Amino acid sequence: MATLAASVIAAEPPEEEARTGIAYERLMLVMLLFAGAIFLISARLAQLQIFSGGEGGRAAAAANAPRADIVDRNGVVLATTIDTWTIGVQPANIIGDKTELAARLNELMPEQSAAWYLDKLNHGGRFTYIKRRAEPALVQAVNALGDPGITFGREPERLYPQGALGGHVLGWVGIDGQPSGGLERTQADQLTARAASGRALELSIDTRVQAAMEEELGRAMTSLNARGGTGIVLDVDTGEIVALASAPTFNPNAIRPEDQASLPNPSIEGVYELGSTFKPLTVAAALDAGVTTPGERWDAVSALTLGRHRIGDSHPAGRWLTVPEILTKSSNVATARMGERLGGERMDALFRSLHFHERPAIELHNRAGTLYPRRWDRGTILTTSFGHSIAVTPLHLANAYATLVNGGVYRPATLLKRTGDQIPAGERVFTAETSYKMRQMLRLIVTNGSGRKAEAEGFRVGGKTGTAEKAGEGGAGYSRTVNVSTFAAAFPMDRPRYVVVVMLDSPQANAETAGQTTAAWTAAPVVSRVIARVGGLLGIIPSATQDIDLSGMRHLVEGASAD
Numbered sequence: 001m002a003t004l005a006a007s008v009i010a011a012e013p014p015e016e017e018a019r020t021g022i023a024y025e026r027l028m029l030v031m032l033l034f035a036g037a038i039f040l041i042s043a044r045l046a047q048l049q050i051f052s053g054g055e056g057g058r059a060a061a062a063a064n065a066p067r068a069d070i071v072d073r074n075g076v077v078l079a080t081t082i083d084t085w086t087i088g089v090q091p092a093n094i095i096g097d098k099t100e101l102a103a104r105l106n107e108l109m110p111e112q113s114a115a116w117y118l119d120k121l122n123h124g125g126r127f128t129y130i131k132r133r134a135e136p137a138l139v140q141a142v143n144a145l146g147d148p149g150i151t152f153g154r155e156p157e158r159l160y161p162q163g164a165l166g167g168h169v170l171g172w173v174g175i176d177g178q179p180s181g182g183l184e185r186t187q188a189d190q191l192t193a194r195a196a197s198g199r200a201l202e203l204s205i206d207t208r209v210q211a212a213m214e215e216e217l218g219r220a221m222t223s224l225n226a227r228g229g230t231g232i233v234l235d236v237d238t239g240e241i242v243a244l245a246s247a248p249t250f251n252p253n254a255i256r257p258e259d260q261a262s263l264p265n266p267s268i269e270g271v272y273e274l275g276s277t278f279k280p281l282t283v284a285a286a287l288d289a290g291v292t293t294p295g296e297r298w299d300a301v302s303a304l305t306l307g308r309h310r311i312g313d314s315h316p317a318g319r320w321l322t323v324p325e326i327l328t329k330s331s332n333v334a335t336a337r338m339g340e341r342l343g344g345e346r347m348d349a350l351f352r353s354l355h356f357h358e359r360p361a362i363e364l365h366n367r368a369g370t371l372y373p374r375r376w377d378r379g380t381i382l383t384t385s386f387g388h389s390i391a392v393t394p395l396h397l398a399n400a401y402a403t404l405v406n407g408g409v410y411r412p413a414t415l416l417k418r419t420g421d422q423i424p425a426g427e428r429v430f431t432a433e434t435s436y437k438m439r440q441m442l443r444l445i446v447t448n449g450s451g452r453k454a455e456a457e458g459f460r461v462g463g464k465t466g467t468a469e470k471a472g473e474g475g476a477g478y479s480r481t482v483n484v485s486t487f488a489a490a491f492p493m494d495r496p497r498y499v500v501v502v503m504l505d506s507p508q509a510n511a512e513t514a515g516q517t518t519a520a521w522t523a524a525p526v527v528s529r530v531i532a533r534v535g536g537l538l539g540i541i542p543s544a545t546q547d548i549d550l551s552g553m554r555h556l557v558e559g560a561s562a563d
Contacts, residue, residue: 067158068194070170070183072207073242073417077161077200079170079184079252084157085139087131087150091123094149098122101147105130108141121149132175133157158184164251166210168265169203169244169364169415172252180255181263183415186363202417204240209233212533213243217502220526221247224507224517230267230394231530234499236402236490238423239411241362242498242538244395266505268360271368271391274503275468275519277401277488278387279327279335280438284404285350286338287323287434294323294437295556298334306379311336322556324441328449330465332386339385344376347384353429354403354410360395361412368393387468394486398501401488405442405462405496408435440553443493448557454489454524456531458542463489463500463527465519470506482506487523491531492540494548502526 070079094101102118109117109131120130131138132155139152158173171182179185183201191201213231221229226247233243246265264270286292297320303312313331326334339347351357351372359367371391373380383389395413403410408430411423430438442462445451450465466486469478486503490496502523507513513521535542 065177065192066156066195067173067184067188067191068198069200070191070203071200072203072205072210073240074206075200075202076207078166078203078205078207080159080161081156082159083154084132085134085136086129086153086155087134087139087142088127088129088153089120089123090127090149090151091121092126092149094121094147096145096147096149101145104145105142108138127151158252160252162207163253164249165207165214166205166244167250167252168246168263168267169205169210170252172255181365182252183363186365203415204235204238204242204417205244205415206242206537208537209243209534210245213245213530214247214249216526216529216533217245217247218249220502220504220507220522223510223512224504224522226504226508227506228264228266228270229502229504230265231503231526232267232394232398232499232501233530233534234398234402234413234501236406236496236499238418239399239402239413239426240418241413241415243534244415265364265366266503267394268362268364269366269368269393270505271370271393272484272486272503272505273388273391273468273471274394274397274484274486275387275466276330276332277397277464277466277486278385278390279330280404280442280464281350281354281400282335282339282342282347282385283323283327283441284430284434284438285346286342287437288430289342289346291341292323292338294441294553297322298326298331298337300326300329300331300334302333304333304336304382306382311382324444324553324556325558327441327464328445328557330450335386336382339381340378342381342385344381347381348373348376350429351384351390353427354396354400355412356390356392356396356400360393360399361414362395363415370396387466394501394503397486397488398499401463401490401499401501403429404438405435405490405493405499407432437553439490439493439496439548440550442490443548443550444553444557446489448559450520451487451489451524453520454487454527454531456491456528456535458544459531459535459540460492460494460543460547461489461528461531462491462493462496462548463487463524465524467518467520483517485517485519485522487519487527489527489531491535492546492548494546497540498538500527500530502530 067081069077071077098121102114105117106114120128169182171184173179173184179188217229217231229247231245234241246267250263300317300321303310311332313333317329321334357372359369380389399413409426410429411426445464446455446461451463454461454463468484470482470484471478484505485507489500504522507517507522509515509517
């Protein structure tokens, strides 16, 4: 019996082995099928990568080369890059009814019609976009439609976290990665180079000051229904632009290609006859040349004759004026006489030393060419002395005033942060002595002259109004009712640190300006509000007692209180 059992047991292994072999073959078949499925899925993912992230994504990535962040002087991010979703279609891979699918896409993305989507679904190419910069929720909803012909990818998008702040300075990057306007365009190579090392592009702009200037400029534009305007805050020692605002402005996050032509930057793209803001420049040149002294009196009694025209004053003094009074009373007549004594050669040299004959020095495109005199006859000499017959940008004027008050040295302006040896030595234009005298006179214009409304308590403001009749289009002459109103200021005058220039194009009178459109009533108050808001932020300590010494100049202004 034991022998029989042993023989049976000995006979069982072949049958068990056969069953084990069949199970092994089945397991291998399952594994092969599973591996095949993984291969097909991988191939599909590769296809999606090629056509979704490839013909769409790779092309976009090629255009959207990496760009470094742009930050302000304190490290606040003004421009950065993020990844966004794209939705595309491969028409050949669509398996559903195209008309029905187009209708579903229209429901999810109503900004385009169902017919538009149907056209894309019937597109003859291998791939086309139907939505770029798509929200994740939208991507999820479109993905739920379940058609393999719809693909998804990722691409870089330029984001401006501060919204419209500094739009004209920054410019923008289009959906295809093409930079337009501002520093995005002019610094494109620099931004690409810095992206590789992760270094941001540091600007001279201070977002706090920029925001204050934009807000005050926008307020004035709205209140006065002005055609345009610009505001500049410039460091007088380094040439760094701390704020550069132009109105109307725009949000680079929401720019459209068709908007580009309608967004001029008047601070550098427009040239203007800036009127009486030129008078301190003429006076400074005359002092430097030794053709006058502060105490000399000039004839402001009667108008000057220039051919068929007459040069007069809007508020005639009816007497002879000292040099400081020429500025506090803003006399065209006396300034023109001074310019005539100075002569054409020296007037030309003055304006060339301030670079008025060339485009503004700044890292932006579309910099306007100035309207510079071709010849220096008597008419040109007389009129340029008080800011007519020559047209420059507001940035030219800001640079000139920085030169006027910083000791007499011209430095080109910049939107990039400068430190240490990056600050140029500059070019000597005025003597330090003349610069100091001009600071005294500019201060007197605010304390005793037409610039009173520019005063910001404690900040010792000095500056000059400029109200220029605006030239008509097509040689239509000058308008007596439309003007360009400008105030050019510096503070604090005992140790100037910053120049502030505000220009309003074609402001209209209202109750707040007492029915006036002159710079004293329109631009000067904007300067006052800006300085009051940003002076402390810029490290200027307001003082009720500290000021520039006027003891050698105040007695030359009639009606000025004694020191």
